[in-house]
Amino acid sequence: MSAQPDALLPFADAVATFDPVLGLEVHVELGTATKMFCGCPTGFGAPPNTQTCPTCLGLPGSLPVVNRVAVESAIRIGLALHSDIAPWCRFARKNYFYPDMPKNYQVSQYDEPIAVGGWLDVDVPTPDGPRRVRVEIERAHMEEDTGKTTHQGGETGRIHGADYSLVDYNRAGIPLIEIVTKPIEGTGASAPEVARAYVAELRALVRALGVSDAHMHQGSLRCDVNVSLRRGPDQPYGTRSETKNVNSLRSTERAVRYEIQRQAAVLAGGGRVVQETRHWHEDTGLTTPGRSKEQAEDYRYFPEPDLVPLAPSDEWVAQLRRTLPEMPAARRRRLQADWAVSDFEMQSIVNAGALDPIEATVADGADPAAARKWWLGELARVANERGVEVGELPIFPADVARVVALVESGALTDTLARRVVDGVLAGEGSPDDVVAARGLKVVDDDAALLAAIDEALAANAEVAEKIRGGKVQAAGVVVGAVMKATRGQADAARVRELLLARLGVSG
Amino acid sequence: MAQPADLTRLTAHDLATAVAAGEVSAVEVAQAHLDRISAVDEAVHAFLHVDTDGALAAARAVDAARAAGERLGPLAGVPLGLKDVLTMQGVPTTCGSRILEGWRPAYDATVTRRLKESGVVILGKTNMDEFAMGSSTEHSAYGPTHNPWDLERIPGGSGGGSAAAVAAFEAPLAIGTDTGGSIRQPAAVTGTVGVKPTYGGVSRYGLVALASSLDQAGPCARTVLDAALLHEVIGGHDPHDSTSIDAPVPPVVEAARRADVRGLRVGVVRELSGAGYQVGVQQRFDEAVALLEELGAEVVEVSCPHFTYALAAYYLILPSECSSNLARFDGIRYGLRAGDDGVRSVEEVMSTTRAAGFGDEAIRRIILGTYALSAGYYDAYYGSAQKVRTLITGDFRAAFEQADVLVSPTAPTTAFRLGEKLADPLAMYLNDVATIPANLAGIPGLSLPVGLAPEDGLPVGLQVMAPVLADDRLYRVGAALETALLDRWGRPLLEEAPSL
């Protein structure tokens, strides 16, 4: 890999001079129980090559059989994207040699995809709240995933310089849907945000459909980013680069930004952009060149003769249409109205990935404001620390709802509630388990509190005098001492009330 | 009670009957054939691998089942040779290629599984042209098979091993596969019966693909009834093969027993005779057609004008599919690996392996197919060939409006000499000119012996073709002709072959 860093034009200059055009190809790994063309299980993380059979290993003589559930998922994605579902379509072989391809061809679809056309509206966050952009869809097609190669030894972990390579075919044959946009024009400086918002919306869509868990970091949703620049909207498209291996929403945004800056520097310097595949590097935030068009493979597509054409009947498509859930955008609008939050707050909720947990917490009886406070506050902070999404924290929305209820009933203070949540996150059980085990309970016996207040006053005689003398602000010191003595289990407001009454001072 | 030495001369039907009746044990039958293989296969070379232990174990299981009073299948205890292009768990499967040397499949082909479940005793794997590419079995990486009628001549191909094994009495039955004539042409030149069923009639699961849209496994036998019995065992829908037809096996055994052509319209294909056909082949064919007429068939002439383009279309479609099907043989997962010296890259090891593992004919067709599918050439080559395929299917449809079955000589010549056409691929390809149209259209075809060519004393085959899923008509016509010819000759044609 070249060590020479790419020249970059400052982003503002780049988008002032050039008009970026985007194209996004998103691969969604379907969450079907079995693979695209065989009966092997698809679970993530099994020991290498344990989820294989003659078909997904491409053994001589083996044959594919189409997974009907995968086709249903593809059709439902197509319907949700407002695509036309092909009444007749075929699989095709994409021929190229690579060790992680068991057959040295991939069964895919070429000029006869299952879903054609369509669109997806995305809300692009701006300082003034979300702006709606319609992204036109070119097609969605079905294909099988390849195996996974890891290169052992050597310095780079790449194939060059490795001592040897290991191939795991567990992933080979897992069904993928590739969704390709039409060129996305007119985004200007917001191109990176549009790309990110599109991928996020598509992710929400496939999750709402229940067809994929769409975890980018596990590779079950992957994005290839095409970027080209032109001098202005009336100019023909420039030469594009295709950046692969973009594995997070943040990377999608960064990769687009990087390519705009890199290509702008090339063009501004009088150079020509090379049509090539580039690789995104999460760690460095750079793209590096892969295959150029001159080296590009001729995939020699032809109709897969081992499979018969697919002809989804009108009845079947209509039946699948009836299974479509509420679309994410409609759901967001509904929840925003229900919760009475601003556009800006809603944008924060969505960005934090907290929509599902908050909705579920509210469904479990919590007040929307309280639910939002937890998921966007304490829990967002912990998730950030742990580098996971809030939805992945080991706490159920029902637990959060229970904590909210305990606070509302006065059984817990905010401080205690945070300790309960800590306990749940630490795996100590449900909120009630944690309360019982840790003995977390508001001390609501006034006699006990008064005894603690007297002790604190005795230890802080000077402060007591000041308070009596009218310096009510000094009460905080005594309240603090009482809270400490009760291990935080007292209601601070009540302590203050009792303290002032004891000293004969009015608050 | 038959003596073991005679067992190899019995038909599959008679053997199965004798085993079922307890007149002979399946082990005795298997041993007799294993002995015959030991005696003659050094000269014939029909087998690439003889599975002595497996065959005897399978035979013992049949005997045990009979002893336990279990109902036996119609071919239980009958020995069979399996073309080395079908997988059999744990038994070497080479497809006649160096590149698969040492590979022992982890699974049974559906055909293999059905044979085992029926109590058929698989003797071993039969020789073939590499990956079923050829018409002479000379393209086997393990040396050619010799025609039992004349060891200096070819046994046809690609399934020369299966046909020769049956003709040499090494097995009463064999499985072949037919992509452009690889069952029928070997049957014709060895004086045996071979059937290519309707495409989709027999599962391709476990059949190592040459051209997926053309390949079809089928029976090789010495009688039409034996072929029908085997057809019934291996045929029928298989959920592991998407292209397998979800319909019952046509009533082939019933048709073979009926052996009646009265009132049947037999169409002689004008384009499959005359120029290019050996005089003796044409003569025996014409006599057989006359015999059918005597038997009560109505003979008509039909024309299939697009057959002229069949060979050209076939040699675009086949190499295209084959170039992709054979891509998986790269030394990474199984079979031969060449050039893995720790220095070469994975791509270099793949290409070194392929260069070392594939023979000339395989490489020729891979290159042809890669070219035909390339960007810019696809429409002109693969695309046009598919259009021709549609036209040929249309020719058949029209012809089957005038006739219930079509007939032609199976191959234009009798068995040629080993080496005679090896240097001239085009001459070799012309052997399949009469058999290829049926593969392109997916229809069934049968070849049966109709005599010896006067000029060289070698067997001549007649081909019967029928519409999709009308495989039973092949057996009606085949059995009727077979019976009438046997009456005329007094003994089976194979009795005329020199003893080995």
Ligand SMILES: [Zn+2]
């Ligand atoms: Zn599998």
